[in-house]
Amino acid sequence: xxxxxxxxxxxxxxxxxxxxxxxxxxxxxxxxxxxxxxxxxxxxxxxxxxxxxxxxxxxxxxxxxxxxxxxxxxxxxxxxxxxxxxxxxxxxxxxxxxxxxxxxxxxxxxxxxxxxxxxxxxxxxxxxxxxxxxxxxxxxxxxxxxxxxxxxxxxxxxxxxxxxxxxxxxxxxxxxxxxxxxxxxxxxxxxxxxxxxxxxxxxxxxxxxxxxxxxxxxxxxxxxxxxxxxxxxxxxxxxxxxxxxxxxxxxxxxxxxxxxxxxxxxxxxxxxxxxxxxxxxxxxxxxxxxxxxxxxxxxxxxxxxxxxxxxxxxxxxxxxxxxxxxxxxxxxxxxxxxxxxxxxxxxxxxxxxxxxxxxxxxxxxxxxxxxxxxxxxxxxxxxxxxxxxxxxxxxxxxxxxxxxxxxxxxxxxxxxxxxxxxxxxxxxxxxxxxxxxxxxxxxxxxxxxxxxxxxxxxxxxxxxxxxxxxxxxxxxxxxxxxxxxxxxxxxxxxxxxxxxxxxxxxxxxxxxxxxxxxxxxxxxxxx
Amino acid sequence: xxxxxxxxxxxxxxxxxxxxxxxxxxxxxxxxxxxxxxxxxxxxxxxxxxxxxxxxxxxxxxxxxxxxxxxxxxxxxxxxxxxxxxxxxxxxxxxxxxxxxxxxxxxxxxxxxxxxxxxxxxxxxxxxxxxxxxxxxxxxxxxxxxxxxxxxxxxxxxxxxxxxxxxxxxxxxxxxxxxxxxxxxxxxxxxxxxxxxxxxxxxxxxxxxxxxxxxxxxxxxxxxxxxxxxxxxxxxxxxxxxxxxxxxxxxxxxxxxxxxxxxxxxxxxxxxxxxxxxxxxxxxxxxxxxxxxxxxxxxxxxxxxxxxxxxxxxxxxxxxxxxxxxxxxxxxxxxxxxxxxxxxxxxxxxxxxxxxxxxxxxxxx
Numbered sequence: 001x002x003x004x005x006x007x008x009x010x011x012x013x014x015x016x017x018x019x020x021x022x023x024x025x026x027x028x029x030x031x032x033x034x035x036x037x038x039x040x041x042x043x044x045x046x047x048x049x050x051x052x053x054x055x056x057x058x059x060x061x062x063x064x065x066x067x068x069x070x071x072x073x074x075x076x077x078x079x080x081x082x083x084x085x086x087x088x089x090x091x092x093x094x095x096x097x098x099x100x101x102x103x104x105x106x107x108x109x110x111x112x113x114x115x116x117x118x119x120x121x122x123x124x125x126x127x128x129x130x131x132x133x134x135x136x137x138x139x140x141x142x143x144x145x146x147x148x149x150x151x152x153x154x155x156x157x158x159x160x161x162x163x164x165x166x167x168x169x170x171x172x173x174x175x176x177x178x179x180x181x182x183x184x185x186x187x188x189x190x191x192x193x194x195x196x197x198x199x200x201x202x203x204x205x206x207x208x209x210x211x212x213x214x215x216x217x218x219x220x221x222x223x224x225x226x227x228x229x230x231x232x233x234x235x236x237x238x239x240x241x242x243x244x245x246x247x248x249x250x251x252x253x254x255x256x257x258x259x260x261x262x263x264x265x266x267x268x269x270x271x272x273x274x275x276x277x278x279x280x281x282x283x284x285x286x287x288x289x290x291x292x293x294x295x296x297x298x299x300x301x302x303x304x305x306x307x308x309x310x311x312x313x314x315x316x317x318x319x320x321x322x323x324x325x326x327x328x329x330x331x332x333x334x335x336x337x338x339x340x341x342x343x344x345x346x347x348x349x350x351x352x353x354x355x356x357x358x359x360x361x362x363x364x365x366x367x368x369x370x371x372x373x374x375x376x377x378x379x380x381x382x383x384x385x386x387x388x389x390x391x392x393x394x395x396x397x398x399x400x401x402x403x404x405x406x407x408x409x410x411x412x413x414x415x416x417x418x419x420x421x422x423x424x425x426x427x428x429x430x431x432x433x434x435x436x437x438x439x440x441x442x443x444x445x446x447x448x449x450x451x452x453x454x455x456x457x458x459x460x461x462x463x464x465x466x467x468x469x470x471x472x473x474x475x476x477x478x479x480x481x482x483x484x485x486x487x488x489x490x491x492x493x494x495x496x497x498x499x500x501x502x503x504x505x506x507x508x509x510x511x512x513x514x515x516x517x518x519x520x521x522x523x524x525x526x527x
Numbered sequence: 528x529x530x531x532x533x534x535x536x537x538x539x540x541x542x543x544x545x546x547x548x549x550x551x552x553x554x555x556x557x558x559x560x561x562x563x564x565x566x567x568x569x570x571x572x573x574x575x576x577x578x579x580x581x582x583x584x585x586x587x588x589x590x591x592x593x594x595x596x597x598x599x600x601x602x603x604x605x606x607x608x609x610x611x612x613x614x615x616x617x618x619x620x621x622x623x624x625x626x627x628x629x630x631x632x633x634x635x636x637x638x639x640x641x642x643x644x645x646x647x648x649x650x651x652x653x654x655x656x657x658x659x660x661x662x663x664x665x666x667x668x669x670x671x672x673x674x675x676x677x678x679x680x681x682x683x684x685x686x687x688x689x690x691x692x693x694x695x696x697x698x699x700x701x702x703x704x705x706x707x708x709x710x711x712x713x714x715x716x717x718x719x720x721x722x723x724x725x726x727x728x729x730x731x732x733x734x735x736x737x738x739x740x741x742x743x744x745x746x747x748x749x750x751x752x753x754x755x756x757x758x759x760x761x762x763x764x765x766x767x768x769x770x771x772x773x774x775x776x777x778x779x780x781x782x783x784x785x786x787x788x789x790x791x792x793x794x795x796x797x798x799x800x801x802x803x804x805x806x807x808x809x810x811x812x813x814x815x816x817x818x819x820x821x822x823x824x825x826x827x828x829x830x831x832x833x834x835x836x837x838x839x840x841x842x843x844x845x846x847x848x849x850x851x852x853x854x855x856x857x858x859x860x861x862x863x864x865x866x867x868x869x870x871x872x873x874x875x876x877x878x879x880x881x882x883x884x885x886x887x888x889x890x891x892x
Contacts, residue, residue: 180858180887187885196884201858203890212888215876410674434853472674 004082004424005481007074014068015502018058024065075483077426083453087397087429087442088183088231090261090283095353098286098346107345112337116323122341123321126314129348136351136359137257137277138270139300143309144281145339149258152278152297153225154189155310156254158331159276159301160223161193162308163252166329173222173250179208181230181399184432186256195222202436206387207236213245223252223275227259231432231442232386233370233394243273252276252305260284261446262367262396265360269300276301285347296343310334365447366396369454373445374398376458382408382465386437397444399437402465406439411468411475413439418486419467419478423460528684529583531625531653532575532603533645535637536590536613538567538661552612567660568595570673571636574658575599577677582684585630587621595636604628615644622648632719634680636660639697642668643713646695651717654690656680667693667817668718683719691736692763692778693718694817696825712761712816712826715778739848740764742882744771747812747846750880756802756809757784758838760827764814764846781829796831803837811835811843820855822891823873824863832866840872845889846880852887860891 060068074081084091102108110119126144133142146152157176164170176190179200187197198216200208207230224246229235236242243253255269255277261284269277281296282289289295301309311330312323354362371393377383382405385398402413413430420428431440445454467475479485492498499505540558572595575584584601586592588608596603607624609617618641622633626649633653635645638661645655657669658676670676682688692715699711744767751757757772759765759782769776773787780793783802791798803809811830813822822845823830835843845860852858862873879887 191884196886198878199881199885199887201852201887201889203859204857208888212876212890215878216886216888406675407671410672410678434849436853436858 003481004422006077006081006421006483007071008483009071009075011068011071011075013502013505014060014065015056015058017060017064017068020059022059022061022064024060024062077421077482082424082426083449083457084426085443085445085449085454085457086427087233087399087444088259088432089289089429090259090280090396090444090446091289092261092283092286092446093448094286094288094346095350098349099288101349102342102345107342110341116321120321122338123314123323125345125348126338126341127316127321129344129351130314132348132351133279133298133300136264136268137279137300138268139277140303141306141309141313142298142300143313143334143339144296144298144341144344145310145334146278146297146299147335147340148295149183149278149280149283149297150185150189151295151334152280152299153183153185153254153256154192155297155299155331155334156225156256156276156278157190157193157195158334159299159305159308160190160225160252160254161195162329162331163305164222166308169250173220175216175218175220176222177213177216177224177226177246177251179226179230179236180436181207181232181234182225182227183231183256183258186225186227190225196220202387204387205390206230206232206234207390210238210241210245213242217245217249217251219250221246221249221251223254225254225256227256229259229262229395229397231259231397232399232437233397233444234387234390234392235395237392240272247273254278258283259396261444262363262370264363265356266363270302274302276305281343281347286350287343287346294340294343296340296347298347312338314338362447366445367393369445369447369449370394370396370398370443372451373443373454373458376455377443377461380458380462380465381405382468383461396446397442399431399440399442401437402439402441403437405465405468409468409472411472413441415475415478416461416464416468417441419464419475420460421479422481423456423463425457425460528579528581529585529630529632530578530680530684531585531606531622531628531630531633532571532592532596533587533618533622533625533633533635533637533641534567534571534590534592534595535618535635535641535644535660536565536567538637538641539563540565552614565590567636567658568598570660571595571634571658572598573673574634574636574670574677574680575601577674578681579684585625585628587617587625591617591621615640618644619648626652632656632680632683634658634676636673639663639666639695642666642695642716643697646714646716651692651715653717654683654719655716656683656719663698665696665698665819666716668695668716679719688719690717691720692716693720694762694826696816696819712779715763736848736850739850739882740767741771742885743846743848743880744768746880746883746885747844748772749883750844751810751812753786755785756790756807758782758799758809758811758830758834759784760811760813760830762814762816762826764848764851765812768812768846779826781827794829796829796834799829799834800837803834809838809842811838813843813845814847815845815851815855815860817851818854820859820861822860822862824865828865832864832869835864835869835873843873843877844880845877847887849881849887852879852881852889855889858887858889860889862891 130142146155164173174196175198176195177198178186180202191197200212203209228239246253252275255274257277258280260279277300279298281287281298307329308331310333311327312325315322315324374394384401384404386401406412417428429442499508537555540555540563576599584596584603585606586596586603588605591609593603593605607621622645633655635641636658656676658673659669670679695713695716747768748771759769761779766776774784774789776782777793782792783790783794815822816825862870864870874891876888877891879889881887
């Protein structure tokens with residue numbers, strides 16, 4: 001393990017750098033010819049919309065602005081700086097060339113209200129990628145409108161609702177079935193869409209069994225929404241029977257494929273009988289993921305549900321691409337316009353660069369990497385692999401447990417996670433809540449990492465477990481080599497300590513000066 | 528910050544020598560004769576080392592606390608002393624004495640038997656935390672390790688941990704020695720709570736637990752028809768339901784409620800059967816025992832096989848917070864009504880109400 005130390009800048013807020021009169025850029029004066037042609041544009045602004053005083057923007061020179069954000073970037077533990085194998089998130093390398101292509105002015109300068117005739121190239125990419133996704137998933141039509149994974153899952157819930165409403169059956173069919181280790185959005189978004197939610201608890205194998213599903217099915221069943229493999233990396237081999245049972249009860253089946261990485265080119269949602277599915281282009285399809293920015297969920301449906309997809313749908317008549325907005329049965333728009341088209345372009349570029357064989361190689365490599373890590377981590381004293389009865393290989397991730405180490409030393413998984421930072425690993429996923437596995441940690445190496453990176457991760461975990469026995473305070477007071485020390489875990493749960501704007505910061509900062517223990521109490525497992 | 532400490536020097540003796548527990552003086556003597564080494568004091572000292580130095584420690588003289596406090600570097604204020612060989616009476620008397628002198632927290636080292644003695648002594652007057660040192664630790668009052676208990680005590684003293692009511696359970700040792708397990712719910716202590724630290728109750732608690740209980744209470748209030756006779760089982764979950772229905776519930780008893788009014792508090796089997804004899808339709812509301820998962824046959828034996836058959840297997844409403852389900856082994860519920868046929872009929876899968884509009888399906892074994 002090479003020694004790691006993060007950059008540590010004592011960098012003020014940009015507002016605190018403000019100096020009266022400093023300028024980053026002085027825009028050129030308006031061309032006299034333009035001025036003459038346009039007239040006094042500002043005076044035509046309604047009075048109510050005009051500011052009485054200019055906004056209190058910071059006045060900072062250009063090089064100081066660049067330095068400011070470069071320093072902040074250096075203090076971020078992104079994939080370009082450190083290893084990341086945060087489970088349930090399919091972190092992987094995002095090729096730089098795709099970013100470069102997506103920044104091209106022919107896409108960046110497009111206005112969402114432009115006439116379709118003038119954006120034929122953009123529509124062609126959306127249309128072609130739609131057909132690729134249909135081939136990958138065994139579906140008949142996709143939409144790329146949702147701006148996040150959870151929005152994609154919500155789209156599934158809305159389509160299920162629209163399907164039953166169209167049959168006059170919405171009032172009766174008000175229950176959605178999911179499983180405990182599916183992504184929490186498979187329970188949360190149907191609840192938002194007005195459904196009751198039934199969660200099947202896992203049995204001794206770590207996944208729900210057929211008996212549990214049968215106990216949940218009734219004439220009130222609207223559908224089933226789940227992930228498979230679940231967050232545990234375990235594949236439910238009864239999935240075909242699940243689908244048939246739900247269909248037999250009159251419900252629809254939605255496959256949350258945010259954990260789709262291990263199945264590319266191996267298994268298709270449509271072939272397993274699912275009616276609709278969803279992928280996160282910002283996970284499995286390599287578009288950058290993190291900072292909660294510019295996600296894109298691809299939601300696919302089989303033919304009978306096509307009419308419910310939100311408008312517009314990109315069409316092709318053999319010559320020209322168009323937008324179908326005449327869709328009377330469509331659910332409401334999930335997001336404005338066509339969605340995050342740049343993200344679609346990056347995913348399109350990724351699929352084109354790999355081809356069908358390459359996609360399958362991604363899945364196989366991710367699964368092999370994961371099982372390599374599993375077999376090395378299994379040998380670390382203090383780690384348990386939950387559900388010992390389940391001896392199937394795991395797929396793309398594993399939910400491990402530090403419970404034996406915790407019983408022995410009292411050092412918790414969240415504390416080990418903080419210590420990992422000192423080894424140049426930004427984060428691991430503990431678990432979604434509720435935490436059914438005690439002292440959980442979830443790793444997903446994906447296909448991007450080298451064996452050396454995976455070995456370094458295993459060595460770090462082993463070293464920290466040893467520290468928990470010999471020098472537990474070293475673990476409990478971590479991180480030591482990060483940009484900042486441990487953050488008080490109460491802060492995100494106390495509105496008095498939040499500030500999303502500088503104005504709020506000025507108002508609330510007096511509340512931050514009181515004595516606060518540096519010890520953190522984790523309240524959730526991340527996202 | 529004042530902490531009372533209490534060590535049961537005999538706790539855990541029966542464990543390593545295979546005697547299952549140390550509830551009687553005779554077993555303790557036999558254990559010592561078999562070579563058992565008292566460990567409770569050392570485990571208390573381990574926990575105390577995690578406490579902030581500025582804490583004032585109150586302790587009974589000698590092996591019941593003082594020695595452990597000194598071993599951990601504290602100068603305890605000595606409160607009373609045991610009368611010869613320590614007994615349950617000493618635990619009760621000295622715990623009360625420390626509470627009278629004013630403490631913010633009672634830290635005890637022992638097992639389920641000691642927890643029961645503490646329950647008798649002080650109920651929920653002050654928060655209590657157990658340093659695990661016994662053979663049996665079914666109660667949810669214990670930290671996972673001595674160190675974890677000390678850590679949690681420190682967090683609590685700094686105002687950084689909430690308190691929740693937790694079950695005090697124990698099994699009949701005599702029956703256990705002949706291979707039969709019959710655990711009983713003895714009551715509830717108030718324990719500090721922080722994630723990941725208390726044994727058997729791994730998540731939830733505090734603020735989020737209050738919200739979850741309110742949601743459960745609302746869901747059940749919406750679901751039950753008011754003219755049904757409700758048989759409300761013991762525990763804090765069902766108590767929250769009763770509160771929503773406008774009834775002050777007994778914590779340990781089975782209470783009968785109809786139309787939002789108490790029909791009978793803490794009813795025994797005969798009283799329940801009498802209330803059911805008029806042919807009224809009834810619903811049982813129960814919540815699993817934390818950490819164990821028993822929904823029938825632990826702490827609610829008044830709901831006998833006759834009662835359950837009379838109410839009907841389809842009229843049993845099970846409810847629990849997600850956090851409580853999370854802490855159960857494989858999220859499995861258990862029944863032990865005393866009749867194998869009835870247990871078999873109750874086995875399978877059952878819906879568990881976890882809040883408004885949300886249900887979990889758990890296996891009943």
